[in-house]
Amino acid sequence: MIRSFTFRVPISLEVHRIAQQLSQAQFTFEKAQKVYHNTLAVHAVDFYLRCMGLDTDFAQSDSHDKIMLAFTDVADLEVKNYGKLECLPVLSDAEVCYVPPDVWSDRIGYIVVHLNESLQQATIIGFAVTVAEKKGILPISELQTIADFPEYISQINLLELPTKNVEKTAVNLSNWLQNIFELDWQGLETLGIKSDGLAPILRDFEDSSMERIKLIDLGVQIRSHSLALLVGLKPEADNKVGIRVQLRPSLGENNLPPNVKLTLLSSSGEKKQEIESRTQDNYIQLKRWKSKPGTRFSLTITLNDLSLTEDFLV
The missing domain is CATH 2.60.40 (Immunoglobulin-like)
Known part of the structure; x- marks a missing residue:
């Protein structure tokens, strides 16, 4: 279900190339397909954030670390000076979005991205601030509209976030x-x-x-x-x-x-x-x-x- 206020992003050949490289390093077909879709969602959110004038950092995002991807289920994107967003892809007419337990914390938000059947276009359809109380299930109908996202992120102050959401940079x-x-x-x-x-x-x-x-x-x-x-x-x-x-x-x-x-x-x-x-x-x-x-x-x-x-x- 695509909501009324959305943000559409064309998926370039370069993004598909990156998704293919990351997915080929996985051990099973199911995990490779999951990483492929996650990568498309991450790059769609990256495009959206840059249109808002926000800087991102793939080097600090586990979603672009082949070793981390082999052992965790993540699709994160580091937003400089704010923290990590989780980018959640959905296909077809999904009514809910499943969030893996690996990412129930240490996130400033969760953005849901619809991928069309040909994987040529991504549509950012909404976001959630937390998922813990929903046990990893986000109903699409309950997402906050993406129109509210700029105001939400502008109010984030890293000094005021709970400690678990401001993870000290590890070596x-x-x-x-x-x-x-x-x-x-x-x-x-x-x-x-x-x-x-x-x-x-x-x-x-x-x-x-x-x-x-x-x-x-x-x-x-x-x-x-x-x-x-x-x-x-x-x-x-x-x-x-x-x-x-x-x-x-x-x-x-x-x-x-x-x-x-x-x-x-x-x-x-x-x-x-x-x-x-x-x-x-x-x-x-x-x-x-x-x-x-x-x-x-x-x-x-x-x-x-x-x-x-x-x-x-x-």
């Missing part, structure tokens, strides 16, 4: 394996650290691996000790990624200050590992573990009342 480790890095995560040689100076347990990661390091500042209490967090990755045969983490002194220091804790937390905040430095320790490290793509975890470094947390996405 994307899958990008590292493609030689794409965040600016504050540097190569070992950049900080003057030689591979042969690494602890033995990290040296055996060098074959088919990737290591990056980040300087850590916990404040004035340890200013005489410069810390560095080192993360090593290694692809495994079971489609998981091996991960090792080490905290070490850097910039000429020989030892860590005592009582520094390095903690591994799951995405739910559960403590999985923790280690604490002793006097004269020249490094501490967590036991190696493996994670599948799409897994989130955090590393927390703590000294007395000072702490710093880094979030990661495999």
